[in-house]
Structure formats: C-alpha cells, structure tokens
Amino acid sequence: MKLSPWIVTGMVLASVGFLAFGNVRAQTVPAPSATPTPATAEAASAHAKATYQELCTGCHDASVIETQGYSRAQWDETVHSMVDRGLTSTPEQLDEIIGYLAKNFPPQGSQK
Numbered sequence: 001m002k003l004s005p006w007i008v009t010g011m012v013l014a015s016v017g018f019l020a021f022g023n024v025r026a027q028t029v030p031a032p033s034a035t036p037t038p039a040t041a042e043a044a045s046a047h048a049k050a051t052y053q054e055l056c057t058g059c060h061d062a063s064v065i066e067t068q069g070y071s072r073a074q075w076d077e078t079v080h081s082m083v084d085r086g087l088t089s090t091p092e093q094l095d096e097i098i099g100y101l102a103k104n105f106p107p108q109g110s111q112k
Helices: 005-021 038-056 062-066 072-084 091-104
Strands: none
Touching (some): 038 062
16 A cells, blocks of 8 residues: 555654653643632623623613613613613623623612
C-alpha cells in the first residue's frame, strides 16, 4: 500500500507531537465560580442601572417608573410594551433592564 505524502506528513507530525507532549500531565483548571463576587455583582448592577437610565428615563421620569412596584412578569410586560411603542434596544438590554427593575422596584412589601 502506497501512502500519500500528506498522510506520511500527518503521521510524522502526530508522532512528534506525542513525543513532545506525551509526558505532560493534565492540569486541572478551577471552574469559574457560579456565584458572582461582590465586585462583579456591583459592576453588573451599575451597568444595568446605566442601561435603564439611558433607555427609560429619556421618556419617563425616574420617580414614575420606580414607584410602580411590579413583579418581574409585570416589568417584562411593561418593558416589552415600550418596544411596541418604539423603544430601540437589544434583547440583552431588555433582559438587563427587566432584571434591574424587578430586583430594585418589586411590589410593595416584597424584599429587595
């Protein structure tokens, strides 16, 4: 059986790679933490607030929005109704705004 030059080259490279890296032990890399650190959570919250202020307070006074006290589902419905009225944003921005509003302005009596 005659081997093509490409197959021979591949076999040689594979052999060299095995010899060069065959004795390297696998290193375990710790998985990223699923729980955000206070610094990353604070930064995400600050970014969400800035997005909310940029996209919502151009048409609405913040005090009107922030006194609504809606559930997450109600904020979702409200924000998406703004898209129907002309709000231009990305889906990621909408999710960010909805999460920010639901966390910071829940129904009265709910914990933040």
